[in-house]
Amino acid sequence: MSTPNLDRRQFLGKASAVFAGLAIAPGMLLFDFAHGRPAGEAASGKVRWGMLIDTNQCTSGCNDCVTACNKENGLSGGTKPTDAQWIRKVELKDMRSGRTASLPMMCQHCESPPCVDVCPTGASFKRADGIVLVDKHRCIGCRYCMMACPYKARSFVHEPVTGQNPDVPRGKGTVESCNLCVHRIDRGEKPACVEACAKAGHRAILFGDLNDPESEISRRIHTVATAQVRADLMLNPGIRYEGL
Amino acid sequence: MQRDSFTRLESRYFYALVAAGAMVVAMGLFAAHLMETHGHIITGMNNQIVWGMPHVFAIFMIVASSGVLNVASIGSVFGKPVYKARAPLSSLLSIALLAGGLTVLMLDLGRPDRIIVAATNYNLTSVFAWNVLLYSGLFAVVAIYLWTMMEQRMNPWSKPVGFIVFAWRIILTTGTGMIFAFLVARQAYGSALLPPMFIVMSFAWGLAVFHVVQSSMYAWNRKTLDPLILKRMKNLLGLFIIGTLYFVAAYHLTNLYFAKQSGFERFILADGGLYPWLFWAGYVFLGSLLPLLLIFYPGLEKAQYTVIASLLVILGSFALLYVFIIGGQAYPLSIFPGFEVSSSFYDGQIASYTPSMPEILLGLGGIGVAFLITIISVRVLNSLPHDIPDRRKQEVA
Known part of the structure; x- marks a missing residue:
């Protein structure tokens, strides 16, 4: 052997x-x-996507996040009362102190979204990773979600739409809102507004996984004072603001 | 005039009225078609005022359709023969108004072609989805109720089915009030007072519609309603008008007491332009105080005064709903309490709304549907109330 x-x-x-x-x-x-997800794999409930917006870095008059959102999602950019606006810049002035602030406002991706509760057909839904979406095939255009949203985050498509981005289907007679650029997130990219804000040098919007204690967003929320808009409603939005 | 010439004339009038009703319905359908083709851009509604004139019409008809059943309930549940004789008419009117209201609501949807989606996908946490079941259920229970009243061998069932109808419509109007009561963030809504307020409003508005139809039917058939029955029924309308006033007052007083709501109340009751006018002149004066005067002032016993009072109540209900639905949305949402807010999306601004012709025509089309169903069914199904003189005297006395 x-x-x-x-x-x-x-x-x-x-x-x-x-x-x-x-x-x-x-x-x-x-x-x-x-962090991309292969096609066909369901979104994970272990992740909760969110944003932290630093109002101290957000400049009044800068509209780059809005422009980027409009371009990414094929919105006209019009501001008539009937035009869809997924994100808008809000100028605030404290009634007593006179202190001013500027910030972007969009769907707050609540943990307990009233729009999802009230939707009769279940077209408004929350994905496992916390993103609140509208199923464009199921929305009947009743607009009850728009009545229920405390943030005025939703728009109704009032006229036929042209020049759509194939990744972001839209349709006349349905309701829509910020979807956190879900198509980009699924490709492992950041939402268009976050990228545009960083490109403009403001870095006012921090995007990440709120469930991961090691993520930059979680660490920051842990160390600085942040607030949720209308926190009294106990909806636990995924969008938080700093310096408000 | 000879009998057959009257019949011929009457028949001609009937077809003329059917044609007029059909034309109003056709105009409503045409308006819906325009909205479907062009989108809601041709309405006055926008991303700030998301529910407009069609909802004023639809909610009026849905609330009144439940309230008009009150007449039947008083007859079957509380056993009053005077009202029992009117139960078939009350049930027919309920079906007619509900059909009209739902037609408007459905045709106003952004995607009315997806109605099958709404019928097959229920989100059980949505009060809208509950209402889809409650509305279709009301059609069914009222139809069965009519059957038990009109088919002699089914008569014994009319009382228990009447009870079910009574419970169903109270739950249904609660559901309609909850559409608004469940809106957590809007200053105008989100109050537990709304469902009972809607119930009392339904009593008044439904009875007002009943009075108008009943009087028209009596006039058409050249009959006179017994003054004692008229007195009894108009006093009931007066009571319901006072009940509605009470709830509306309680709702506004509660809001006035909360500092965070005072801005909204000032807008609706004092400096909101059209809305305070509609509230005070339209609802309070024309829609409530004047009808109360016509009902209770001594010497105004003629049926015409009750009809005028009823028409004023209906007018007032439209004014109140306009203020409630549209005024409630026009006042800006309080997203950042304590801050002055401005944005390209009209944050912090009073929203403007001008109803357009298509949405008014759609609303009128719904009224047309209710009118057509009423006029055809009262002719086909002999639903003119037949009072039994002796029992009536006992009852009224």
Whole structure:
């Protein structure tokens, strides 16, 4: 009986490990860097996407987030009472102190969204990762969600739409609102407004996973004073504001 | 005039009225078609005032359709023969008004073609979805109720079915009030007072519609309603008008007491332009105080005064609903309490709304549907109240 060739065995073992590593690494890297989700995989309830908006960094008169949102989602950018506006810049002035602030306002992606509660057909729904959406195939256009939303975040499509982004289907007679650029998130990108704000050098909008204690957004919420709009309603919005 | 010439004339009038009703319905359908083709851009509604004139018409008819059943309930549940004789007419009117109201509500949807989606997908936390069941259920229970009254061998069932109708319509109007009561963030709504307020409003508005139809039917058939019955029924209308006033007053007084609501109340009751006018002149004076005067002032016993009072109550109900639904949305949402707010999306501003012709025509189309159903069914189904003189005397005395 011959003695086993240990060198050969070690070589085979190491080679297999390297080969396996090479095979898995691109996938691991992709997952690690981009957090994208393969098509067909359901959104995870372990994640809760949210934003922290620093009103001290947000400049009055800057509209870059709004412009980026309109471009990304194929909105006209018009501001007539019938035009859809998914995100808007709100100028605030404290009635007593006179202190002013400027901030972007959009769907607050509540944990307990009133729009989802009141929707008769279930077209308004909350995805497992906390994003509040409208199923455009199920919305009958009753507008009850618009009556129920405490943030005036929703718009009704009053006329036929043209020039749509294939990723963001829209339709006359249905209700729509900020979807946190869900199509970008699923590709592992950040929402268009976040990117535009960073590009403008303000970095007023921080986007991330509120459920991950190690994420930048969670660490920041843990260390600085932040607030939710109409916190008294106990809806626990996923959008928080700093310096309000 | 000879009998057959009267019949011919009457028949001609009938078809003329049916044609007029059908034309109003056709105009409403045409308006709905325009809204479907062009979108809601051709209405006065927008992203600030999301519910407009069609909802004023629809909610009036739905609330009145429940209230008009009061006449039947007093007869079947509380066993009053005078009202029992009017139960078939009351049931027919209920179906007619509900059909009219729902037609408007459905045709105003952004996607009325998806009505099957609404019928097959129920979100059980939505009061709207509950109402879809309650509305369709009312059609069914009232139809069965009519059957038990009109088919002799089913007569014994009319009392228990009457009870079910009574319970159903109270729950239904509660559901209609809850559409607004469940709106957590709007200053005008979100009050537990609204469902009972809607119930009392339904009593008044439904009875007002009943009076108008009953008087028209008596005039058409050249009959005179017994003055004692008229007195009894108009006094009941007076009571319901006072009940509605009481709830509306309690609702506004509660709001006035809360500092956070004082801005809204000032807007609705004092400096909101059209809305205070509609509230005080339209609802309080023309829609409540004047009818009360016509009902209770001694010497005004003629049926015409009751009809005028009833028409004024209906007018007042439209004024109140306009203020409640449209005024309630026109006042800006309080998103940042304590701050002055401005934005491109009209935050912090009073929203403007001008009803457009298509939405008014759609609302009138709903009234047309109710009118057509009423006029055809009262002719086909002999529903003119037949009072039994002796029992009536006992009852009224």
